[in-house]
């Protein structure tokens with residue numbers, strides 16, 4: 001890979017009094033790459049994004065954009081295009097004027113402004129809405145105007161703060177696919193904030209998992225899912241059964257054949273049958289819950305030690321087992337993934 | 343249908359007390375005042391045909407404009423800073439700015455008089471700059487009245503602007519800056535545009551209070567205080583020409599009302 005680094009966060013930190021919103025964060029976004037900042041609410045995603053945009057001053061560290069140190073540069077001189085969570089469309093300006101705002105500030109000649117706005121309007125399927133005010137648009141349309149306004153200036157990096165959180169589920173999925181298509185076609189370097197792991201998995205090149213202001217893991221969606229670096233990452237990205245294995249047994253006495261230490265077992269790796277549990281990597285329990293999800297069935301197995309084991313299997317699970325009945329869970333040695341020692 | 347009628351009744355019920363008080367205490371006396379102005383020799387033509395009285399009207403309007411501009415220029419930055427301050431103290435600071443309103447106009451004017459006499463600090467300062475004559479005093483000048491009135495009306499401007507600026511989402515300024523607008527341009531193109539309603543409302547309040555002010559103009563302006571309210575006072579209590587005083591009052595009311603209506607229209611246009 002000879003991809004140049006477009007955006008570099010170098011030990012970036014922000015404190016508010018005694019609380020640390022973001023703790024010494026190192027992150028590199030390559031040209032044309034989409035990196036998701038993923039984490040629960042309050043973990044410092046927005047603070048990170050706003051430091052890049054220049055609205056919040058870092059307490060420590062540096063920000064490099066295309067090799068230039070922009071840490072102390074005023075927001076309006078940075079070449080970033082931000083899409084706000086609440087869109088922040090100018091309520092007194094029409095759709096076309098909103099999109100043209102950044103071009104005007106840059107002194108782009110009028111005919112070119114008209115041309116670029118028209119192209120953006122077409123790209124985002126906003127034709128016919130140019131003269132409307134933001135309040136006369138649906139949520140999805142407002143969201144597209146916000147995206148268009150940020151993209152039309154060709155920023156060095158696009159910053160998106162939970163851009164889909166105000167859309168309903170159906171629209172959200174379509175919109176994120178559209179955005180990903182646009183981002184790849186235009187080769188936009190993008191930093192994308194979300195608390196929704198499915199969303200991050202679906203559209204990112206890499207995911208930066210944050211927790212309590214700290215970057216816990218940075219990797220491709222598959223890496224963070226298949227080889228989580230911490231217990232937090234394992235349970236935040238997808239669902240996980242976590243064992244602490246010592247001398248071939250978990251902390252609650254389940255015989256395990258696998259590595260020692262903290263182990264992650266994904267629910268879809270567990271199979272259920274009626275045979276008795278014998279040997280390691282098998283445990284009998286009682287079915288607590290069976291929920292049919294359409295694509296499959298999710299089961300919760302209560303084990304003698306009190307643990308609730310998560311299982312995901314084919315839809316037929318719902319026919320073979322019933323709530324309150326017995327079942328035996330099994331998995332393979334390779335399904336137990338060890339977390340690096342903490 | 344029935345629902346609509348009920349709502350109309352409720353609305354009427356809610357409006358009735360205020361409307362009643364307004365009618366008894368404002369409309370009726372104003373009508374009486376207007377009728378009184380018609381009694382005796384022609385009063386309106388006397389006012390409108392006399393360059394002295396037209397000058398008084400002009401003075402009052404100019405006073406209104408000047409005080410409005412001064413309070414706007416001084417008040418906006420302060421209101422903006424208070425509205426954008428990320429501190430719990432902002433509310434207390436706002437309360438502090440309203441202190442001039444808590445002091446009686448007479449007491450406040452006396453204080454200004456002390457500063458404005460020839461030997462007063464404010465006059466001395468101006469003499470020191472060499473821009474005015476050595477025996478200059480602010481007392482009795484138009485500028486003195488503007489300063490004293492602006493001081494008491496500034497809080498009204500600040501409180502009005504503060505509320506409106508608080509209502510402008512800060513991210514709109516951020517968005518403007520993100521798109522390349524300097525903070526000043528963002529303020530001009532976004533915040534000021536959206537706070538226009540507040541600017542107009544604050545200006546309207548300050549303007550109408552300035553043109554009808556009595557205590558401050560008469561105390562600070564002294565014998566040369568040729569302002570509407572002072573003239574009404576003279577006609578009523580010194581010259582006992584009540585019909586003419588009533589006519590001046592009616593003219594002042596009409597001017598204030600037409601300003602209010604014009605402002606109201608501008609406000610309406612803002613919310614297209």
Ligand SMILES: Nc1ncnc2c1ncn2[C@@H]1O[C@H](COP(=O)(O)OP(=O)(O)O)[C@@H](O)[C@H]1O
Nearest residue numbers: 016019020021040041042043044045046047048
């Ligand atoms: N202006 C502020 N003053 C004090 N604390 C703040 C401020 N802004 C954010 N924080 C704190 O910093 C942390 C991170 O906030 P934020 O970046 O908004 O989280 P996220 O976007 O991931 O939900 C939170 O604990 C929040 O309470």
Ligand SMILES: [Mg+2]
Nearest residue numbers: 042045046047
């Ligand atoms: Mg956030």
